[in-house]
Amino acid sequence: MIVKDVIIIGGGSTGCGIARDLALRGVSHCLIEKNDFAAGATGACHGLLHSGGRYVVSDPAAAAECIAENRILRKIGRKCVERTDGLFIRLPGDSKKYRDAFLKSCERLGIETEVLSPTRALELVPSLNPALEEAVRVPDCSIDPFRLCMLNIVTSQARGGEILTHHEVIDIIKERGRCVGVRAREKLSSSIKEIRGKAIVNATGAWAQRIARLSGSSLPMTLSKGSLVVTNHRLSNMVINRLRPPSDGDIIVPNEAVCLAGxxxxxxxDPDNMDVTAGEVEIVAREAASMVPEFERVRLIRTYAGVRPLLHAASEDGRQISRNFQIIDHTNGLFSIIGGKLSTYRLMAEKLCDAIMKEFGLKTACATAEKPLEGQEELRGYPLSKRLESLKDIVCECELVSRSEVERVIQRINPKHIGDIQHRTRLGMGPCQGGFCTYRALGIMQETGKMPPEESMHILKEFLQRRFKGVRPALWGDQLREEQLIEYIYLGILSMESH
Ligand SMILES: Cc1cc2nc3c(=O)[nH]c(=O)nc-3n(C[C@H](O)[C@H](O)[C@H](O)COP(=O)(O)OP(=O)(O)OC[C@H]3O[C@@H](n4cnc5c(N)ncnc54)[C@H](O)[C@@H]3O)c2cc1C
Incomplete structure (x- = not known):
């Protein structure tokens, strides 16, 4: 049995941020995640570190949180944040009234803006629609959610935090009406562990209602699925937003070698409903093309979706619901945290930990805004071209991941899934989406004796199924040709069908 002061359920940005915050306040904790880190909305998001611009007119309170946290994360997380800046572009027909309200509210909240002529905007991002009428520059950034989670966990582990990934919480133990622990099932072996704690934090995002129910509580939530597409190369070095009220397909974010649009x-x-429809792909691609016309021709290499855990609201329209977060003290030892954004994960963690400190009668203050994230020294920085410095033994050509990086992860965490390597190195996250490098990484795992051949064939098959699910909704043109090549590699050369 594991005994800690606090049990955190969920290893998304919120749960990982809470683990770091508690570690820095000297509170013992155990984090339990049913998959790998960032397996929920965190890993399925746009990767936009908001300047606040997107919410500045509709939700100024959320915008104020975003700009404050944007400044903090740029300072403490240099190796997960690419300082791209962003442009809000106004196209013919977009309201000037909205533009005026946007600038006024940015000024009031202290969000830096610079109004640019079409010529200047096109100098900065030549792929923009030349019909644009103006652009407003803001301090939007691109953020890597996987790195962010891992780095928060570095601090937790360095200070004795217990981290159980691939463990699913299936039960909450109650004694005399209070939640005193959980039972978690290890996914591979199905063995059950009991973890006891004085407080339990439910940071399971879209799944939070399920966990609350295990404790006999309920939680007011509205779930909103968002779908995105990935392009086969980087069409813009800046974040591009449409200067209009938040709507479908109006953000493009550069992410290392590719761009994400949605x-x-x-x-x-159902929080597990992550199916992307062909109709959604069409909407996103069409709206993105109105800002960057190359979207009409570019190869879309994958689609994916995540479910936003929003505060419950009468409105059916997820975009009308505030992006603020809420902490619910169920007054039985369970605390839930829902809503919010990846951009504000640190603030969410701070407020949640303040509530725990109050419960425990402790006074140690939050230190997460001042200290840089630990573990960044080992990571390479932006831009991607810096990776060209180490071109030896490349396993993943798209993201320039070397064999030694893969070996380091294998030695350190003894991975059970290919995703464990992908999330820590970016292997397979570029244009081929793992088509050419996944079997190499599994080969290295076999060579190091960490995985028997039968197990790696099973993992490869599972990976191919998952990959195809993401590729299928965008399967036309050149992407269809590439998929046929990948199919020949796996069925023809590697004889996958016979395994
Ligand atoms: C499509 C989309 C785009 C977005 N884009 C952005 C953006 O660009 N910028 C931004 O700031 N925000 C964005 N957001 C919002 C942001 O992603 C979320 O608010 C944030 O990531 C939520 O993090 P979380 O840790 O609370 O939840 P999650 O990331 O969903 O984490 C919850 C975790 O709990 C785990 N879990 C669930 N049940 C159990 C269990 N029983 N036992 C153990 N573990 C369990 C899950 O596996 C999951 O990993 C976007 C959201 C979506 C859906």
Missing amino acids: TTSVAVD
Whole structure:
């Protein structure tokens, strides 16, 4: 049995941020995640570190949180934040009234803006629609959610935090009406562990209602699915937003070698509903093309979706719901945290930990805004071209991941899934989406004796199924040709069908 002061359920940005905050306040804790880190909305998001611009007119309180946290994260997380800046572009027909309200509210909240002529905007991003009428520059950035989670966990582990990934919480233990622990099932072996704690934090995002129910509580939530597409190369070095009220497909974010465009907003009941429809791909691609016309021709290499855990609201339209977060003290030892954004994860963690400190009668203050994230020294920085410095033994050509990086992860964490390597190195996250490098990484795992051949074939098959699910909704043109090549490699050369 594991005994800690606090049990955190969920290893998304919120849960990982809470683990770091508690570690810095000297509070013992155990984090339990049913998959790998960033397996929920965190890993399925746009990767936009908001300047606040997107919410500045509709939700100024959320915008104020975004700009404050944007400044903090640029300072403490240099190796997860690419300082791209962003442009809000106004196209013919977009309201000038909205533009005026946007500038006024940015000024009031202290969000730096610079109004640019079409010529200047096109100098900065030549792929923009030349019909644009003006652009407003803001301090939007691109952020790597996987790195962010891992780096928060470095601090937790260095100070004795217990981290259980691939463990699913299936039960909450109650004694005399209070939540005193959880039972978690290890995914591979199905063995059950009991973890005891004085407080339990429910940071399971879209799944939070399920966890609350295990404790006999309920939680007011609205779930909104958002779908995104990934392009086969980087079409812009800046974040591009449409200067209009938040709507479908109006953000493009550069992310290392590719761009992410999205999203949609569809109300769902089931947090596991991550299916992307061809209709959603069409909407996103069309709207993105109105800002960057090359979207009409570019190869879309994958689609994916995540479910936003929003505060419950009467409105069915997810975009009308505040992006503020809420902490619910169920007054039985369980605390839930829902809503918010990746951009504000640190603030969310701070407020949640303040509530825990109050419960424990402790006074140690939050230190997460001042200290740089630990573990960044080992990571290479931006831009991607810096990676060209170490071109030896490349395993993943798209993201320039070397064999020694993969070996280091294998030695350090003894991975059970290919995703464990991908999330820590970016292997397979570039244009080929793992088509050419996944079997190499599994080969290295076999060579190091960490995985028997039968197990790696099973993992490879599972990976191919998952990959195809993401590729299928965008399967036309050149991407269809590439998929046929990948199919020949796996069925023809590697004889996958016979395994
Ligand atoms: C499509 C989309 C785009 C977005 N884009 C942005 C953006 O660009 N910028 C931004 O700031 N925000 C963005 N957001 C919002 C942001 O992603 C989320 O607010 C944030 O990531 C939520 O993090 P979380 O840790 O609370 O939840 P999650 O990341 O969902 O983490 C919850 C975790 O709990 C785990 N879990 C669930 N049940 C159990 C269990 N029983 N036992 C153990 N573990 C369990 C899950 O596996 C998951 O990893 C976007 C959201 C979506 C859906």
